[in-house]
Amino acid sequence: MESPTTRRKFSPSLENIRMSPIVLISEEARARAEAFEASGKTFIRFQRGEIDFPTPAHIADALVEGVAKDLTRYPRSGGEDFFRRAVVERLRRDYAVGDLDPENVVAMYGGQQGLELCFKLFSRGAGFSPTWSCVLENFVPHAGIDFEEVPLNADFSIDFDRVESAIRGRDFFYLNNPQNPTGKVFSRDELDVITELCTRHGVFIVADEAYERIVYDGLEHQTMARVQQDNVISVFTFSKTFAMTGWRLGYVVTRNEHVAKLLRLGNYTQTAGITTFLQYAGAHALTNHSASESAVHSMLDEYTRRRDTLYEGLRGLSGVHIDRPHGAFYMFPNFTDRIPARVRGAQRDRWVYEHLMEVGVATVYGSCFGKHFGDNVRLSFSATPVPVVHEAVDRIRRVFS
Numbered sequence: 001m002e003s004p005t006t007r008r009k010f011s012p013s014l015e016n017i018r019m020s021p022i023v024l025i026s027e028e029a030r031a032r033a034e035a036f037e038a039s040g041k042t043f044i045r046f047q048r049g050e051i052d053f054p055t056p057a058h059i060a061d062a063l064v065e066g067v068a069k070d071l072t073r074y075p076r077s078g079g080e081d082f083f084r085r086a087v088v089e090r091l092r093r094d095y096a097v098g099d100l101d102p103e104n105v106v107a108m109y110g111g112q113q114g115l116e117l118c119f120k121l122f123s124r125g126a127g128f129s130p131t132w133s134c135v136l137e138n139f140v141p142h143a144g145i146d147f148e149e150v151p152l153n154a155d156f157s158i159d160f161d162r163v164e165s166a167i168r169g170r171d172f173f174y175l176n177n178p179q180n181p182t183g184k185v186f187s188r189d190e191l192d193v194i195t196e197l198c199t200r201h202g203v204f205i206v207a208d209e210a211y212e213r214i215v216y217d218g219l220e221h222q223t224m225a226r227v228q229q230d231n232v233i234s235v236f237t238f239s240k241t242f243a244m245t246g247w248r249l250g251y252v253v254t255r256n257e258h259v260a261k262l263l264r265l266g267n268y269t270q271t272a273g274i275t276t277f278l279q280y281a282g283a284h285a286l287t288n289h290s291a292s293e294s295a296v297h298s299m300l301d302e303y304t305r306r307r308d309t310l311y312e313g314l315r316g317l318s319g320v321h322i323d324r325p326h327g328a329f330y331m332f333p334n335f336t337d338r339i340p341a342r343v344r345g346a347q348r349d350r351w352v353y354e355h356l357m358e359v360g361v362a363t364v365y366g367s368c369f370g371k372h373f374g375d376n377v378r379l380s381f382s383a384t385p386v387p388v389v390h391e392a393v394d395r396i397r398r399v400f401s
Helices: 021-037 057-068 081-095 110-120 133-143 160-167 188-200 257-271 276-287 289-314 345-349 351-358 386-400
Strands: 105-108 124-129 146-151 172-176 204-208 232-237 250-254 377-380
Touching (some): 057 289, 110 204, 110 232, 133 146, 188 204, 250 257, 289 386
Parallel strands (some): 124 172, 204 232
Antiparallel strands (some): 232 250
């Protein structure tokens, strides 16, 4: 018998959330891998931004030390003083941003909580497409945001007229740099134009800087925390830089005192603060500069080898357009010229994805990242050593040669 609560309608902020398609793809890949690997072949996972490096030992050791110091009590909402001071010092040392103090910093459970709370500040937003799937599947519906996707050009350059048109009447612009899924690194000039447009129209910038240290080819990340205005909110995470994806530690930086206050209240409401011994380890990662730099450069060297192997293996493939990413650990090739014109709709979205899955290569189809790049697929080389990349290239070339 059906109970009176069976058809209860709950809050739209939760009812409208969808599971990230990347998670669903990972579950599908896990199911397919068992049968595929039974034949003795390796199932290759390009679908998720997980990292195959261990967390650097000096950070793990600091966690144990934090527990030994009895840093296990209720934490301070928004972050302990020692953590926030470490962030301020780190921004001064690495980016020459010297006009911030601990009150400009709010500790978060990963960049994801920081972004979710930032989205909750507003009601109307815009951002580049393609974009990280969690923005569309989680943050936007949870916050009830009216969100407009602003497509990058085919070569991932910016149409600034489109940007200006989109932000009129909006509250904020979401900016991910380096960008997931394209690997684009926005230049100082591009960022300055975006800042000028947003400031002119009274629009906040929510800057997602998750991949800040994963840049190649001699480029340097241009943090938005350097902008000396109160309409900029920068969100950072330890997940990618320090191979700490499961630790769930991040922070938000803003010169806007009211925004910082609201984010601290939001953090307290959701989680009553961030586990203190996690903050202790995070502060150690930021302040033990030599050990952290050594670990980061070692990972970057390997990511560079993987990127170059994947790019060189695929760039000559007929009918496939591919750009060499300059940041993050994703590649986002376009297969428009290889997909039969008769294939349309949802079948078209999954056409390349399905063909690669059949040969044991899991990817993410482009429509997971918005409305404008459905013929692309994302390849993540964050957890695929060079020999695995070589094997993946061989399989992809066999499918599309």
